[in-house]
Amino acid sequence: MRSSIQGLIPYDPGMTIEQLEQKVGKKIIKLSANESLWGPSPIVEEALQEGLTQLRLYPDGAAQALKKTLGKLWALPVESFCLGNGADEVIQMLAIAFLDPGEEVVVPSPTFSSYTSSVTIVGGKVTFVPQKELIFKLEEIAAYIHPGVKMVFLCNPNNPTGTFFSHTNLELFLQKVPPKTLVVLTEWAKNN
Numbered sequence: 001m002r003s004s005i006q007g008l009i010p011y012d013p014g015m016t017i018e019q020l021e022q023k024v025g026k027k028i029i030k031l032s033a034n035e036s037l038w039g040p041s042p043i044v045e046e047a048l049q050e051g052l053t054q055l056r057l058y059p060d061g062a063a064q065a066l067k068k069t070l071g072k073l074w075a076l077p078v079e080s081f082c083l084g085n086g087a088d089e090v091i092q093m094l095a096i097a098f099l100d101p102g103e104e105v106v107v108p109s110p111t112f113s114s115y116t117s118s119v120t121i122v123g124g125k126v127t128f129v130p131q132k133e134l135i136f137k138l139e140e141i142a143a144y145i146h147p148g149v150k151m152v153f154l155c156n157p158n159n160p161t162g163t164f165f166s167h168t169n170l171e172l173f174l175q176k177v178p179p180k181t182l183v184v185l186t187e188w189a190k191n192n
């Protein structure tokens with residue numbers, strides 16, 4: 001096994017709803033796994049049903065149709081989009097694509113654990129910025145960034161604290177980041 005992986009602590013997703021219900025002997029509503037009280041959208045259900053009829057074929061691996069739709073929605077060229085099986089996979093792809101072993105990455109703490117594991121897997125070196133009072137202060141993070149920092153990860157609103165920063169503050173932060181440092185932002189964005 002690669003040495004960069006040996007010290008990695010596996011992600012612990014916690015108990016399933018069934019295991020929890022068995023443990024406490026009651027019906028449980030678990031709120032840490034993207035639960036929706038409303039279930040999936042009927043449009044999604046319909047698309048999945050339709051997809052089932054196509055299972056004998058490889059899917060469109062380059063997701064051309066989806067990229068085209070996204071391009072129209074965001075008024076951006078299709079080349080602007082890189083898709084993955086969830087944000088987690090995209091975070092891993094970014095680490096693989098941009099980091100050489102030993103390169104420094106700035107990560108606030110606490111935040112989404114995948115940033116650190118993805119960087120560690122490829123042998124990158126994480127510098128944590130402790131978030132005092134659990135508030136995400138971009139100016140404190142900016143103080144850790146220098147031209148040798150290859151990447152910085154930001155999460156808005158932050159997981160797990162739920163605090164958020166404004167786009168005005170983000171713009172100010174970006175002005176302080178050296179041109180070769182890649183800023184990776186996981187964000188719920190509204191298309192307007």
Ligand SMILES: Cc1ncc(COP(=O)(O)O)c(C=O)c1O
Nearest residue numbers: 085086087088089112155159186
């Ligand atoms: C900040 C952040 N990024 C990425 C993910 C993973 O997203 P996905 O389920 O799309 O892989 C999560 C999931 O909780 C998250 O909180």
